Amino acid sequence: MLGAIGLDEGQESAYRALVALGAAEVPDLAHRLTLPVPQTERALRHLERHGLAAQSSARQGRWVAAPPGVALGALLTRQRHVLEQAELAAELLAEEYRAEAPEPAVHDLVEVVQGASAVAHRFHQLRLGAEKEVCTLVSGRPQAGTGTDDEAEDRAPVRGVEHRVVIEREVLALPNGIREASSALARGEQVRVTSEVPTNLLIADRTLAMVPLTAHGAEPTALVVHASGLLESLTGLFEAVWRESMPLRLGAAGSAEESGGVPDATDLEILSLLLAGMTDASVAKQLELGLRTVQRRVKGLMELSGVTTRLQLGWHAYERGWVAR
Structure with missing residues (x-):
């Protein structure tokens, strides 16, 4: 300290x-x-x-x-x-x-960063240097220095920096996926889920962006993009993915008691993960619940909503404000 x-x-x-x-x-x-x-x-x-x-x-x-x-x-x-x-x-x-x-030359608008240590260092620099907003796409194919659980992010909400993160559904199935997503939500970050993100991406204050250049297994190399038409395109890519992604809602599984007419915290976790595209079995595994428990709770939500299909349940959840688009 x-x-x-x-x-x-x-x-x-x-x-x-x-x-x-x-x-x-x-x-x-x-x-x-x-x-x-x-x-x-x-x-x-x-x-x-x-x-x-x-x-x-x-x-x-x-x-x-x-x-x-x-x-x-x-x-x-x-x-x-x-x-x-x-x-x-x-x-x-x-x-x-x-x-x-x-008038910056073309080669001044982008910089190539090579090596795991250099990529991680530059990545953290961008996040620590952000003053207003950090936008991130996280795929299930992690690159060097592009994790979501980091000290810089821990301090960001204290500094007043807004975080918007879109994670690939596959990330939630990783061993620490749910825990890290819950930590991000607890820090005040906005987290959404989609079936697939096109690439790992970081945008800081809409003035700098970082995107990996190499495939998994090769020497980590990333491109840092400064203010330019390319940066505007990357920003547009993030916003398009953000609009089409599902907001994630997580809490302490099983920590709340059921109350008549209102889903408890565990119900909302289950509903959020199902709407993100996870199967009953995957939800049960990630929340450390039994498969029958998950199915019983989904059935209870359907009865509570007065619907007969899961598609209707999703629509009803939006109408009631249980989840947000």
Whole structure:
């Protein structure tokens, strides 16, 4: 948590322990942290350089913690100043770049990224750099660095970045498919499902896009597309797939109790997955329910809706607002 101000995990643990104790000698602190004494001493010296700890003047060999409100506040202020200066430098460099190349050449509109590490790094850069919206297509054929469960996405809703994701139905059948989809929904992302997506795709703020170039098994290579007619086409592709996809609704399976006249959370999960095109058996497997339980619940939904076919049930679900298009 304090890595942003230059502390590693061991140093942060040492500071937290010192704050809890108020003051401690090195052997006692090392025992509490289950660390060797030399490593504990190095951590304390690092904290001392950052103004977070000091040796006691009253008792030799004893260390005391600096008040967090004052010490951490000063470090955070300094870090904010550094970030502000970096942001200013980035703006100036961007202005210089625009001034030097008012009409970008064709080769400046796209860049080829090769290698698994480079592709993953560029992919995360695009997501972390987004300020407004990230649009993603996720197929059942994963590419390097194109997963959905990522720290950048975890922080995106906090930063106010909207996420719209379309996943291929096959993804839900993967071992962690339902769990990752549920996590995405819990983060506030909008998730839809379709039978097939044409390609993995990421679009950040409608100004940059990333699409894989290589087939599965070959060395990962991706194309990063800047503002251009090609980017507009990729954006149009995403919007077309988004419009034709089914919204996904998931919750904690079996966590809600049935109530008269209203489907519970598990009913809605089952209904959402069925409307996404999954079979009864696949739904039962993914939600860890018995096949008979799934079929019994579907029958209950049909009785609740007063319909006789599943097609009618789907239409009725839209009319009642149980699922959204």
